[in-house]
Amino acid sequence: MNELEFLSTDWATVKHWLILAGIALATFLIFLFLARKSRTLLSRRLIKRMDDDLLANFLAGIFGSIVILIGLLVVFRIIGLTAVISGMLAGAGISAFIIGFALKDIGENFLAGIILAFKRPFRVGDIVDISGMSGQVIALNLRDTQVKTGDGKDVFIPNGMILKNPLINYTIDGYLRYDFIVGLDYGSDYEKAVDLIKTTIIRVSGVLGENKAPEVWVVELAESTLNIQVTFWVNTFERTISDAVVKSSAILAVLTALEKADFNMPARILELKNYQGKGFLTSTPDSL
16 A cells, blocks of 8 residues: 555545544534523523422523433444443443542532422522521522622532531511610600600511511610610511611611600710729829
8 A cells, every 4th residue: 555545544534533523513512502592491481380490490400411411422422432431331330439439529419409409498589698608599500509698799609518507598488587775774764765666666668567566675674774675577578678778777766766755875884982082093195
């Protein structure tokens, strides 16, 4: 065989593999496009039927991953690696154990994501606290959950960590209670102050009434004040007014009403007694 015949044969082989590689790449891109399209369409349909963004997006993500996996199998078949893959799967006993141990965390987070998607301890938009990390749930992915903190940071928490640790959901049932303390001067008209606080705070925009009406009671006989606790509820499903604004408005309204009614709210009082009849020694920065 002369040199030209060898080059001709070799070029035919290269051309054959290039055609297969092009077909395989085109096939994979088609399946990738189908995966994204199907995931988007399925997510929209599930959200309309289930009214649950979290579970709908999670199931759509799993379906998209299955489409990509099917595309990979088709690509392997096109380039002739089906037999190789079958052999690898048939003799993958110890390899599967090693790989499974190495990818234990990934598998754990994936299974935890499935459990969270169906158990649904939170929804998209809920305010949660996970191991001291507080924020709003943005998305539940196959491996992690995306939470946006109050200062705008995006935190991706592994699903396995969420499943194994206590989770606080502040907004799952639509109600959240806030409270603050008001200190009254001893000798005040306490009953009048309590009634004034109740009538004032119920008029604050965002504070709930009826069966979730505000409550006011005495909690402590402090050194200088009679401490009164004020509690009220807000609707977490109503986001036109933030909880922080409602609480701030409630505190300002109560303080303003008490001051207008001439109730004294003193600071801490320190009483000093001199049993020896001597004056107290005072010092200023100039005398030091």
